[in-house]
Amino acid sequence: MESGRSLDDAIAALDRALRSVFAPARAARPVPGGAAEGPLSAAQQRESAALMRVNHSGELAAQALYHGQALIARSPATRALLMEAARAENDHLAWCETRLAELGARPSLLNPLWYAGSFAIGALAALAGDRTSLGFVVETERQVEGHLDEHLGRLPVGDRRSRAILETMRAEEIAHGVTAVAAGGERLPAPVRALMRRTARVMTGTAYWV
Numbered sequence: 737m738e739s740g741r742s743l744d745d746a747i748a749a750l751d752r753a754l755r756s757v758f759a760p761a762r763a764a765r766p767v768p769g770g771a772a773e774g775p776l777s778a779a780q781q782r783e784s785a786a787l788m789r790v791n792h793s794g795e796l797a798a799q800a801l802y803h804g805q806a807l808i809a810r811s812p813a814t815r816a817l818l819m820e821a822a823r824a825e826n827d828h829l830a831w832c833e834t835r836l837a838e839l840g841a842r843p844s845l846l847n848p849l850w851y852a853g854s855f856a857i858g859a860l861a862a863l864a865g866d867r868t869s870l871g872f873v874v875e876t877e878r879q880v881e882g883h884l885d886e887h888l889g890r891l892p893v894g895d896r897r898s899r900a901i902l903e904t905m906r907a908e909e910i911a912h913g914v915t916a917v918a919a920g921g922e923r924l925p926a927p928v929r930a931l932m933r934r935t936a937r938v939m940t941g942t943a944y945w946v
């Protein structure tokens with residue numbers, strides 16, 4: 737009975753993984769802003785595309801973390817919170833995907849790797865228990881917020897459409913963090929937070945180029 741349940745969970749997780757990585761992301765809400773595009777030079781368009789590719793991979797990784805955590809979560813409430821968080825990241829993923837296509841660029845070729853690695857890290861984090869797992873959400877969202885601040889500073893001034901997407905994402909990441917704190921998320925030890933930052937830097941550094 738128990739092993740049948742785990743097999744169902746594993747199949748559902750695999751189905752989610754394949755959809756996230758290989759199917760076009762479908763947003764439940766329209767792309768924010770819709771601001772008219774300022775004139776972008778070829779160099780600016782390349783820079784915007786590189787940054788949006790990083791953000792696209794980041795949203796995929798966030799979704800994978802939450803899928804991995806949800807698979808291992810002990811309480812149904814924690815699992816529901818994680819699946820809801822993953823659904824919100826799917827809108828962000830779809831918006832970044834749309835914007836990337838508008839900029840004439842493709843997503844990171846390494847997305848299957850980012851998904852698989854993040855899923856494993858999420859599952860590992862969840863083994864430490866639900867409060868730690870929720871704390872992991874808090875820290876992930878806090879780091880994504882910092883990362884988006886950096887990108888908002890680097891985005892070409894004329895790219896109002898990408899800016900509107902990132903600003904909406906930033907506001908929603910803050911809300912996700914608040915929800916996870918309210919659900920009992922514990923602050924993670926400093927070495928774990930530092931390790932998370934280093935791991936994220938590998939992905940953001942690579943997805944900029946590939």
Ligand SMILES: [Fe+2]
Binds near residue numbers: 798824825905909
């Ligand atoms: Fe997000």
Ligand SMILES: [Fe+2]
Binds near residue numbers: 798824825877909912
């Ligand atoms: Fe988020």
